[in-house]
Amino acid sequence: MNQSIKKFLYFPITKIILGISICLSLFVAIQNFISKPLLYNLIQDKNIADPLIHIISFFVLLLSYYFLFRFYDKREIKELSTKYLAKEMFGGFTVGFLTITLSIFILYSLGYYQFIGISTANYPIKLFTTLVVAALIEDLFIRGLILRELENWLGTHIALVIIMLIETSHFFNPNSNLFSLFTDLCWGFTMSMLFIYTKRIWLPFFFHLGWNFAQPFYGSNLTGLNDMGTIIQSRFEGPLLFTGGAVGIEGSIITVLFLLSIGIFLYYRSNKEGKIIKRKTIKL
Template sequence: MSQSIKSIMHQSLQKILYFPITKIILGIAICFSIFIVVQNFVLKPILYSLVSNKNVADPIIHLVSVFVLLFSYYFFFRLFEKRPVSELSTKYFPKEIFGSFIFGFLSIALSIFILYLLGNYHFISISTENYAVKLFTTLVVAALIEDLFHRGLLLRELENWLGTHTAIVLVMLLETIHIFNPNANVLSFFVSLCWGFTMSMLFVYTKRIWLPFFFHLGWNFAQPFYGSNLTGLNNLGTIIQAKFEGPELLTGGKVGIENSIINVILLLSIGVYFYYRARKEGKIIARKTVH
């Protein structure tokens, strides 16, 4: 085989391997596979043999799994693309951890406060008996999986390939998988689109996963904290026992407070604000033109 043919084949293979869709598929397949294998075939057998109480063992498994997922993602793209994995940069880590968690939590708190003023939210009692650390660490794992792959991988690759606007639209459509959550309705579809837009803008503005991830975590933690269902689930524990009453458009019904029209407006406002900031600071990537 001549040197020129080998060179052409090598270039073709490189184009296929480094094509955005290929990188997305490889990133999800390899990193998620490592996560699943380590969690189910290493961590669970070891921890369950050492700790009989699953309420103690599971939080440890969840937290270690978080680091396994982050490290597998970091080292895969560090070695595969030979680049700094800037989407996991910890340059502003403390600020983005606490600031965005509080931001997400207070966003739900604001909705609850508005419902309270309208007479649609009634405080009953407060107790930690119905909430366990295991429930919180479950939220951590779920939020990380979504934000690492949806924002850190999918949005990042699509943005660099197709431009920010097209990438956001595609990720917004992906977020509509949430309509398959328990008790979802027509409004859930629009909530999912708003969620996809706002979470995308949190990533586009920082180019790191921490702002969307910790906002997501604060947002999800606050809902059962205030006695609401979370995406249709009512088994994630509560700290404040409360009663919601009134039109589903305001309370979110069985889906939970995130399905309230108040939160649709709130999410859109946050997303538009960060879009404005990103555009003003030149962080919107234009679609590359083909000559």
């Protein structure tokens, strides 16, 4: 292969663009031309068909990424290693869920959160599987691909700043406010550190899933969305800075401080354990 072509193909930005384009193209094509037509034809109830479609899409994303980069990089795909999967699955989901739970408990103690009732009628399983696929898309590409490539190319600190800025795209979600920008930056920092500490997507992915599931579980909006179902019927009343308002509990200063604390702790551990990659010196 011509050296200039090889250099272009293995340039980090090229790999990021090709990786996202190829994997998402397969994801969209298989979902729209195979999974949906087949399952909608076999199963009339979309509350049953949609979760199955989401499960297929989940594995399409993982397998397309795995085989693409096995061929592309000719390496072991360590970011998808399942060696510590059980530990990172239960640990990530638990910490993500408990972070929101602690915030809810504090709001309850302050009188800003009221419990009304509990019912699963407003939370079909397809809402949870939607969260699973959405979290995987974000964590596979932003953490597993973009962060990994940028970290190896530019070093951890520059990669962190870039990912934090990318995460501010959540600002365009419904009901966002100026404080949402700070929330997004903290989210980008902590989610990046969850990946940097393990070098695998599973800890941030399951943290993300626990975090996203906990919000509608407690009756909160999710990132400004009010159509993600509820399990606990509740009422939030109090200062916007504490309740998060229409953004949801993740927009609360309490939640953001918990989130930031996790990121700072993991940065300290990563630095202590030599997991922070320094920027390579370019020789002229």
